[in-house]
Amino acid sequence: MLGLLERGTEVSGASGLRAACGECWFGYGVALLSIALVSAVIGVVTKLVSISNISMLYLIAVLAVAVAYGRGPAILASAAAFLTYNWLFIHPRTTFTVADPAEWLALFLLLLVGVLAAQLAARERDRAREAEEREREAVVLYDVVRLLSGADLEGALPEVAERLRVEMGLQAVAIEIEDDTGATNRAVAGTMQETRFTPPAGLKSSGDNGSGATKRLRVVSPHPRRRALVGGQQWMRVVPVIGPQGRAGDLLLVMSPASERYSPSRERLLGAVATQLGIAMERDKLRRQATDAEVLRRANALKTALLNAVSHDLRTPLASIIASAGSLRQTDVDWSQEERREFAQAIEEEGRRLNGIVGNLLDLSRMEGGTLRPHKEWYDLGALINDVVGRLRPITARHRVIADLPDDLPPVHLDYVEIDQALSNLIENATKYAPAGTQIGVAARMSDSEVRVEVYDEGPGIPQDALPHLFEPFYRAATEAPKPKGTGLGLAVTKGLVEAHGGRVSAANRPGGGGRFSFTLPLKAPMDATPARPHR
Amino acid sequence: MSRPTGARVLVVDDEPPILRAVRAYLTRRDFQVETAETGAQALDAYARRRPDLILLDLSLPDLDGCEVIRRVRDRGNTPIIVLSVRGAEQDKVAALDLGADDYLTKPFGVDELLARVRVALRHAARPSSGSEAVFRTGALEVNLEQRRVKVAGEDVRLTPTEYDLLRTFIAYPNKVLTDRMLLQQVWGPEYGGESHYLHVYVARLRKKLEADPQRPRYLATEPGVGYRLLDQEG
Numbered sequence: 204m205l206g207l208l209e210r211g212t213e214v215s216g217a218s219g220l221r222a223a224c225g226e227c228w229f230g231y232g233v234a235l236l237s238i239a240l241v242s243a244v245i246g247v248v249t250k251l252v253s254i255s256n257i258s259m260l261y262l263i264a265v266l267a268v269a270v271a272y273g274r275g276p277a278i279l280a281s282a283a284a285f286l287t288y289n290w291l292f293i294h295p296r297t298t299f300t301v302a303d304p305a306e307w308l309a310l311f312l313l314l315l316v317g318v319l320a321a322q323l324a325a326r327e328r329d330r331a332r333e334a335e336e337r338e339r340e341a342v343v344l345y346d347v348v349r350l351l352s353g354a355d356l357e358g359a360l361p362e363v364a365e366r367l368r369v370e371m372g373l374q375a376v377a378i379e380i381e382d383d384t385g386a387t388n389r390a391v392a393g394t395m396q397e398t399r400f401t402p403p404a405g406l407k408s409s410g411d412n413g414s415g416a417t418k419r420l421r422v423v424s425p426h427p428r429r430r431a432l433v434g435g436q437q438w439m440r441v442v443p444v445i446g447p448q449g450r451a452g453d454l455l456l457v458m459s460p461a462s463e464r465y466s467p468s469r470e471r472l473l474g475a476v477a478t479q480l481g482i483a484m485e486r487d488k489l490r491r492q493a494t495d496a497e498v499l500r501r502a503n504a505l506k507t508a509l510l511n512a513v514s515h516d517l518r519t520p521l522a523s524i525i526a527s528a529g530s531l532r533q534t535d536v537d538w539s540q541e542e543r544r545e546f547a548q549a550i551e552e553e554g555r556r557l558n559g560i561v562g563n564l565l566d567l568s569r570m571e572g573g574t575l576r577p578h579k580e581w582y583d584l585g586a587l588i589n590d591v592v593g594r595l596r597p598i599t600a601r602h603r604v605i606a607d608l609p610d611d612l613p614p615v616h617l618d619y620v621e622i623d624q625a626l627s628n629l630i631e632n633a634t635k636y637a638p639a640g641t642q643i644g645v646a647a648r649m650s651d652s653e654v655r656v657e658v659y660d661e662g663p664g665i666p667q668d669a670l671p672h673l674f675e676p677f678y679r680a681a682t683e684a685p686k687p688k689g690t691g692l693g694l695a696v697t698k699g700l701v702e703a704h705g706g707r708v709s710a711a712n713r714p715g716g717g718g719r720f721s722f723t724l725p726l727k728a729p730m731d732a733t734p735a736r737p738h739r
Numbered sequence: 740m741s742r743p744t745g746a747r748v749l750v751v752d753d754e755p756p757i758l759r760a761v762r763a764y765l766t767r768r769d770f771q772v773e774t775a776e777t778g779a780q781a782l783d784a785y786a787r788r789r790p791d792l793i794l795l796d797l798s799l800p801d802l803d804g805c806e807v808i809r810r811v812r813d814r815g816n817t818p819i820i821v822l823s824v825r826g827a828e829q830d831k832v833a834a835l836d837l838g839a840d841d842y843l844t845k846p847f848g849v850d851e852l853l854a855r856v857r858v859a860l861r862h863a864a865r866p867s868s869g870s871e872a873v874f875r876t877g878a879l880e881v882n883l884e885q886r887r888v889k890v891a892g893e894d895v896r897l898t899p900t901e902y903d904l905l906r907t908f909i910a911y912p913n914k915v916l917t918d919r920m921l922l923q924q925v926w927g928p929e930y931g932g933e934s935h936y937l938h939v940y941v942a943r944l945r946k947k948l949e950a951d952p953q954r955p956r957y958l959a960t961e962p963g964v965g966y967r968l969l970d971q972e973g
Contacts, residue, residue: 472779515798518824522845523756529849542763549756 209420230272234280245512249292258288258313265317269324277325281317282532292502299582311709336468343370344475351483354490359483360390367476368392371469373456378451380444380480393457405495436623442473448485454480507565509677516560520553527553552597559631563692567676577618577703584654586610587619588645591626594662598631601639602660613725615654617704622724625700629720630656633667636718637662649726653706657721664712673710674698745769745885746791746860746872751781752822753800753835757845761794764849765856769885778802782810786927787902790817790882792859793814796851797823797834805837812838815924818859822847863910874909876970879948879957882910887949900925905948906938908958908968909958917965919933941966 212224241264244259261284269277286299289310295301303305346366350359360378368376375393381389442454454477527546531538538546569575585608592599592606626645633643637660646657665673671676698708701722708722740868748770750761755776773788775781778799785793797804806953818840823830826844840859843852860872866941867877872884878891883885886902888895897905907924909915918937922930930936945952959967 365894408919515824518845519754522822522824522847523754523760525846526757526760526764526849526852530760530767533764533767533849536767538763545759545763547759552754616765 210493217258225470227379230276231279232631233272233398233414234264234268237268237285238280238283238287238297240264241326242291242328245288256309258309259283259334261288261313262316262320266320266324269321270328271289273328274321278320281314281321284317285314288313300392332546333468339370340468340475341474343367343472344479347476347479351479356483356487357388360388361392363476363480364390364392367454367456367473368474370413371456375457375600377455377457378452378480380445380446380484382484382509383448386451426679440473442477444477444480444484446481447488451481451484494739501693504558513564517557520556520560523553524550524557540581555654559627560692563696564625566621566696566700567692570696570703575703576698579616579618579704581614581616582619582622584615584617584647584656585615587622588626588647588656590625591630592645595627595630599634601636602634603640603642604630605642606642609647609649612647612649613726614656615726617724618700622672622704625697626656626658628697631721632693632720633658633660633718636660650725653723653725657719657722659713659717659719662716664716665718670710674708694720741767743771744887745771746883747771747773747788747886748794748856749773749775749781749784749788749790750801751775751778751804752794752795752796753777753798757796757822761849761852765853766782768853771854774906775802778804778807781807785814785817786813789899789925791863791886791906792856793817793819794856795819795821795839797825797830798819805834808834808837808839813905814928816863818863820852820855820859822852859886870907876912876968878950881905883909891946897944897947897950901940901944901947904946908966912968912970914962915964915967919966 207590222296238261241260245260248254248257261280265277265284270278289299289301290297293310301310312634343366350362350366353359360380364376364378367373373393376389377389377391379387379389440456440458442453442456443450444452447450454473456473527549530536531546532541566575587605589607593602595604599661630643630645637643642660643661644657644659646659648655648657669678674694674697677691678695694708694710699722701708705725706723710720710721712716713719743766745768747780750758750765750772751774752758752761754778758774761888762774762897764773764783775784778801780940781793781795781799784790784858786790795804795807799833804821808821811817811819816838820837820843821831821834821839822843822845824845825831831842840862840907841855843855857872860883862895864874864881872882874881874883880889880892882889883906888897888902888905903925904921907921918934919931921937922933925940927932928938928946941958944953947956948957949955957969959969961967
């Protein structure tokens with residue numbers, strides 16, 4: 204699709220024209236000078252020895268000029284050689300008349316060979332130059348593809364623009380693309396006034412007309428109509444970028460008066476870069492879709508886990524409550540005082556359990572939503588621990604709970620409700636894993652900057668492979684014996700709450716068996732609340 | 740408060756509050772309630788107490804509830820009602836296909852639970868026994884919900900083993916039951932060769948139920964094989 208511009212003599216001419224700007228006049232000068240030099244050499248040599256066909260020396264100069272400066276200077280050199288030889292060395296000298304007809308042949312052969320050699324040498328030179336250009340083009344294109352192949356399309360655009368600007372010697376290059384979500388990416392290399400971003404109306408349609416429905420990428424032809432004079436002396440070129448859904452933006456090029464003129468190879472390069480931009484956008488879109496799909500899949504997995512937890516762990520206490528209340532409601536049964544008390548107690552206990560689960564779920568959703576903000580006051584941590592241990596007595600009835608607290612615990616800056624919940628979750632967790640009749644300890648230890656609260660048990664301990672995952676939501680350590688009850692939320696909630704206080708959670712196995720869960724709280728009040736965030 | 744004399748119900752659940760509520764309720768409805776918190780306890784209680792009906796939670800700490808259904812079905816066709824928070828269709832289908840008789844999703848109302856218990860006992864009595872869990876043939880009348888046996892309107896007192904043996908016959912009316920099968924169903928899976936136990940108990944049952952024990956009207960001997968409950972109405 205880049206073959207819109209035929210290569211051929213005109214192409215060569217175009218590249219020749221590019222050279223015709225000062226450097227080429229120098230070439231013509233060198234051509235004349237070299238002929239003068241060769242003439243002098245011939246003059247000296249013919250004084251000493253007589254060599255027929257010494258005029259062939261001129262061909263060396265013609266070939267050298269052709270290789271160095273191209274066709275025009277070489278032809279000039281041929282003509283100059285023809286005339287100079289005739290004037291200086293052919294009898295009668297200092298005239299353009301030729302006495303010996305055989306000399307005519309030699310003279311015209313010189314001219315003919317000179318012109319032909321000049322043509323051949325110049326063509327080789329053009330080819331070499333073209334190959335060089337193609338190589339540069341390939342290198343630029345390779346760089347652009349490499350820049351665009353990264354994950355960050357937005358970040359790559361300025362680099363691509365700068366690479367193009369430097370390569371083509373432009374004043375400025377701007378890339379302006381709009382992705383399928385409607386977001387516009389704009390990258391500018393070089394200096395360009397904002398007003399120049401809006402090309403004249405006729406320019407915008409350049410990618411849409413012509414190829415019609417197929418919407419193929421087209422290189423804008425270098426016709427004057429396609430150029431807009433911007434800001435007086437600056438030329439602006441617009442190359443459309445065709446993305447996944449048709450035209451997605453433009454490549455804008457601002458040329459300074461010093462910029463090289465466009466050659467077909469430049470057009471080809473621009474077209475290829477525009478194509479790569481389109482491909483990169485397509486890839487970016489697919490990548491975003493894949494990411495979205497992955498995010499959605501994870502959200503779904505979390506939702507499923509949440510639904511399972513909710514269905515099991517909310518319904519279980521509900522079942523006890525409904526069964527107890529339904530029994531109490533029986534009109535034809537005369538329940539004894541003791542029976543009534545048991546039903547009421549079951550309803551109350553299970554209601555509290557439900558409340559704990561709902562509290563954890565709410566805390567978790569607040570953590571995920573980033574809206575967890577502890578309302579901290581100065582509290583006596585020892586009193587808080589004793590409160591929690593006392594309140595959990597119905598749950599810990601099958602275990603011996605021992606609180607081991609130093610007398611000189613300083614006040615700690617904390618949200619009472621949240622740290623209460625964090626500690627409750629750790630103790631409840633211990634009751635689920637440690638066998639009945641064993642001891643559960645709650646201890647507090649101080650260091651310079653923090654206080655550490657520990658809950659340890661005499662249970663089976665924590666499997667090694669479970670240690671890194673313990674504080675993940677819905678994670679349940681696989682144990683050999685009874686599968687513990689619960690949502691798998693408690694530890695995750697504790698972690699979130701403690702981290703919102705600027706503390707840390709940790710879990711380890713005790714040397715003598717059993718697990719040890721702990722969290723720290725800073726003793727000095729931090730400047731502001733640290734929101735819950737992932738750690739490790 | 741008199742001791743409950745109704746059908747024996749084994750309630751299996753790992754949640755003590757549920758166990759307490761269901762036991763209190765069913766006891767007041769005159770059922771004899773046995774409870775178990777694990778699958779192992781449930782199977783042990785099943786072997787020991789030969790319940791008339793099992794209420795089974797699927798989420799047990801040791802065994803999966805489905806495994807309990809499978810093992811109970813290996814030994815007999817005691818009605819099983821599953822009580823579970825698992826409400827998905829495939830969970831219900833899996834439990835019912837394994838041999839559960841009914842499935843009640845938690846949370847449930849106690850009145851519905853009672854109604855379903857009655858249905859299960861009724862079906863155990865006979866597929867088409869109307870609205871009562873009562874098996875009738877000739878002058879014999881067995882109320883499976885109340886564990887009461889009558890002959891010609893007169894209450895007959897049976898020992899628990901006699902009752903279990905009669906109930907096993909009722910579960911397979913008109914079918915030949917081998918000595919070994921009857922021994923395992925009534926006395927437990929470790930029995931099988933002790934045919935003399937069986938002969939003793941069959942003789943006692945005949946004495947209590949038959950008008951003429953020498954020529955049995957209900958419990959027929961299949962020589963060399965076992966026994967059969969004759970049920971002309973079935």
